[in-house]
Amino acid sequence: MRGKMTAITHHIPDALLAAYAAGSLPQPYALVVASHISLCLDCRATFDAHQAAGGAVLDTAERAHLSNGVKARVLEQLDAPVAPEPVFQRSGVFPGPVMEVLKGKPPRWRTVGGGVRQSILSATGEGSVRLLFIPPGQAVPDHSHNGLELTLVLQGSFSDETGRFGVGDMEVADEHLEHTPVADVGAPCICLAATDAPLRFRTLVPRLLQPLFRI
């Protein structure tokens, strides 16, 4: 089932999805997660299951046991699980949640060198979230690596040491991941990227990543 309805292969880790469902994700991350959910039936089903559970925190064993059955039932219950229109809400390359932030207007791009452009959607004490435009063959600019970094591909693709990321794929990285994402040949890569405010979420990040990487 995973990845069958779309070409998405890199999904939202369950710990992040649970934090989002519980309303405890900082806004920059929440925007990336919401955008992925708007593009991905699979994560939408998991998200709905979390919401149905009242955002209750299940332990890993319980979650693993439940996930397949719950997801199947939730998918059955979706009003229009097959029709792409209500799920794939987007305008051009921008998912619905991004369009809301843009208020329906095109992003204001600013050149940051090497043909790379960015459009900062928000930058607060909770971190920042921006759109990045990366020409084919160019490296994704290094953005701080002070903590958790979420990158969602909206157009084109990029590759790094961990794999290839196409439209709808989300990469989760932290300061322990040494990686150099480079936009693939073809269409320019457009990404939505959220990063921490420096030093801000030192305590949150290990807690979120613990179930993922079993630190």
Ligand SMILES: [Zn+2]
């Ligand atoms: Zn997904």
